Amino acid sequence: MLIVDAHLDLSMNAMEWNRDLRQSVFHIREREQGMTDKPDRGKGTVAFPEMRKGNIGLCVATLIARYVKPGYPLPGWHSQEQAWAQTQGQLAWYRAMEAEGELTQITDVASLERHLHAWENRGEEKHPIGYILSLEGADSMVNMGYLERAYEQGLRAIGPAHYGPGVYAYGTDASGGIGEKGKELLKNMERLNIILDATHLCDESFWEAMDHFHGQVWASHSNCRSLVNHNRQFADEQLKELIQRGAVIGGVLDAWMMIPQWVRGKSTPESEGLSLRHVIDHYDHICQMAGNSLHVAIGTDMDGAFGKEQTPADMETIADLQNLPSLLSERGYTTEDIENIMFRNWIRFLKNAWT
Ligand SMILES: [Zn+2]
Numbered sequence: 001m002l003i004v005d006a007h008l009d010l011s012m013n014a015m016e017w018n019r020d021l022r023q024s025v026f027h028i029r030e031r032e033q034g035m036t037d038k039p040d041r042g043k044g045t046v047a048f049p050e051m052r053k054g055n056i057g058l059c060v061a062t063l064i065a066r067y068v069k070p071g072y073p074l075p076g077w078h079s080q081e082q083a084w085a086q087t088q089g090q091l092a093w094y095r096a097m098e099a100e101g102e103l104t105q106i107t108d109v110a111s112l113e114r115h116l117h118a119w120e121n122r123g124e125e126k127h128p129i130g131y132i133l134s135l136e137g138a139d140s141m142v143n144m145g146y147l148e149r150a151y152e153q154g155l156r157a158i159g160p161a162h163y164g165p166g167v168y169a170y171g172t173d174a175s176g177g178i179g180e181k182g183k184e185l186l187k188n189m190e191r192l193n194i195i196l197d198a199t200h201l202c203d204e205s206f207w208e209a210m211d212h213f214h215g216q217v218w219a220s221h222s223n224c225r226s227l228v229n230h231n232r233q234f235a236d237e238q239l240k241e242l243i244q245r246g247a248v249i250g251g252v253l254d255a256w257m258m259i260p261q262w263v264r265g266k267s268t269p270e271s272e273g274l275s276l277r278h279v280i281d282h283y284d285h286i287c288q289m290a291g292n293s294l295h296v297a298i299g300t301d302m303d304g305a306f307g308k309e310q311t312p313a314d315m316e317t318i319a320d321l322q323n324l325p326s327l328l329s330e331r332g333y334t335t336e337d338i339e340n341i342m343f344r345n346w347i348r349f350l351k352n353a354w355t
Contacts, residue, residue, distance in 0.1 A: 001339065002119070003321050004346040006060040006250040007199075007221035007299040008046060009136070011090035017044075022102055024049045025317045039265070043307030045317045048102055051129055054319035057119040058106065058130040058346070060157060060220055060299075061094065063087035067139035067167060074164045076139075083140035091153060094131065104128040107154045109354045116347070132350070134197065134220065137162030137171065144188045151192045157220070158189055159197035161205060169205040172232045178208045190215040195353055198222070198242065199250075199299075202231060210241055216353040217245050221252040221299035223282040228260045236289065243290045246352075248345045250299015251279045255310040258282070269313035276312045276320075276327055283341060284331065293337035297345040298324075 013019045017038065019028050025047045035041040051059070065086035066076030077083040097103040106112050115130040134157040141147050160182060161171030168185045170176035178186070182205065189196060190213060198219045201209055210217075219242060225233035234242070234249070242249060255269060256262035258278040269275075283296045302311060302318050314323060328338045 001055065001322070001325055002058075002116075002343045003054060003056045003298060004058045004343040005056050005298050005300050005302075005318070005321070006218070006248075006346055007134075007252070007301045007304070008059050008061050009064060009301070009304050010046070010059075010061045010131070011093045012062065012064050012305075013044070013046070013303045014093045015090055019044065019047070021047045021097075022049075022100070023047060038305070040305065040307035040309065043309055044303065045307055045311055045315065046303040047317075048129060050317040050319045052126070054317075054321050056129065056318065056321065057127075058115070058343070059132070060134045061103075061131040062134050062136045063090045063140070063155075064136040064162065065090075065140045066137055066162060066164070068164075072164065080139055080142045080167065084142055084146060087135070087140045091133075094133070098128070101126065101128050103131050105154045106130045106132050106350075107156060109351055112347070112350055112354070132156050134195075135159065136197075136200070137166055138168045138185060139166050141168070141185065144184065147185070147188050147192070147194075151194065155194065157195035157197050157218070158185075159200050159220070160185060160209065161202070162200050169209065170202040171200045171205070172202065175202050175204055177204050178212070182208070183212050186213040189213070193353070198234075198238075198247070200232070203235070203238075206238060210245075216349070217242065217247045218349060219247060219249040219299075221250045221301045221304075223252055223257045223279075224285045227281055227285060228257055230257070233257060239286055239289055243286070243295050246349075248295055248297050248349045249286055250297050250346075251282050253279055253300045253302055253311060253315075254304065254306060255312075258312070264310075268309065269311060274312050275314045276323055278312065280324075280327060280331055283328075287337075293333065293340045294345060294348075297341055297343075 032042040065083035068076035133154045160169035168182040169178045195216045225235045
């Protein structure tokens with residue numbers, strides 16, 4: 001079955017983790033043996049060969065760079081211009097992968113339909129994976145002229161904030177509203193028909209964004225607060241608002257967001273019995289709330305600065321997303337529901353957003 005994954009940080013892995021994603025996950029892990037600069041060294045689960053093996057023919061792939069004011073505790077660039085340049089470097093890698101036939105950029109209904117048709121009818125030869133360009137945290141938008149340029153480069157979705165305070169909104173573990181800058185960003189996103197990614201917005205910024213933005217909204221990688229209580233997750237009233245607006249919410253596969261009481265660096269997927277079944281609990285919560293299976297889908301974040309140490313124990317690589325259909329079926333989901341979750345919801349959302 002085709003899979004659409006709405007959240008991967010592919011270029012961050014290429015440019016900051018120094019991973020050549022054309023190589024298999026196993027080759028990359030071997031190359032990282034002995035490296036200790038990042039917690040997920042030697043434990044990656046995402047690379048192009050495994051995406052192809054798992055029939056992940058389409059993904060939303062990010063640009064990501066934070067700006068930090070003096071005294072901010074999080075790592076980041078000291079100017080928005082530096083953050084912009086970082087994202088342009090990341091984009092240069094996506095372009096190089098397009099030139100290599102590894103990726104193809106999807107920007108409208110025509111390119112989406114062309115790609116899906118070609119993917120379905122591909123032969124044994126390597127076929128480019130479709131990607132939709134997204135921005136996680138909008139700090140790199142120096143001003144709205146940069147937003148125009150980014151749109152021309154194919155940018156189609158923006159999450160205004162990531163972790164901490166951002167230029168345009170407050171994100172995870174922070175609190176505050178979107179302010180005048182955030183409102184200006186949302187107004188221009190609406191004008192350009194850029195999708196608002198509600199993931200990572202803190203509660204206050206979330207509700208302000210919902211009030212001021214009248215365009216398309218999705219949540220690329222978010223789980224439910226009622227199952228794991230953290231501000232990074234959506235409370236039921238936020239889920240209700242998203243459902244009402246026709247949003248699709250991508251269930252995320254980062255351990256601490258799937259089950260409560262996960263202790264980073266101490267808990268292991270094996271010690272906690274963490275499995276893909278746990279993400280289905282989050283899907284199910286949203287499906288029960290919506291009364292249908294039209295608002296949940298996949299947004300794994302499996303290369304978001306973690307690897308096997310924080311991934312369900314029944315997954316070796318991203319290719320094992322193919323275990324989801326049978327697990328959903330065991331839970332009583334029909335074939336139609338399962339197809340909605342695996343790929344149809346994202347595709348329907350995009351076609352509707354771009355028509
Ligand atoms: Zn994220």
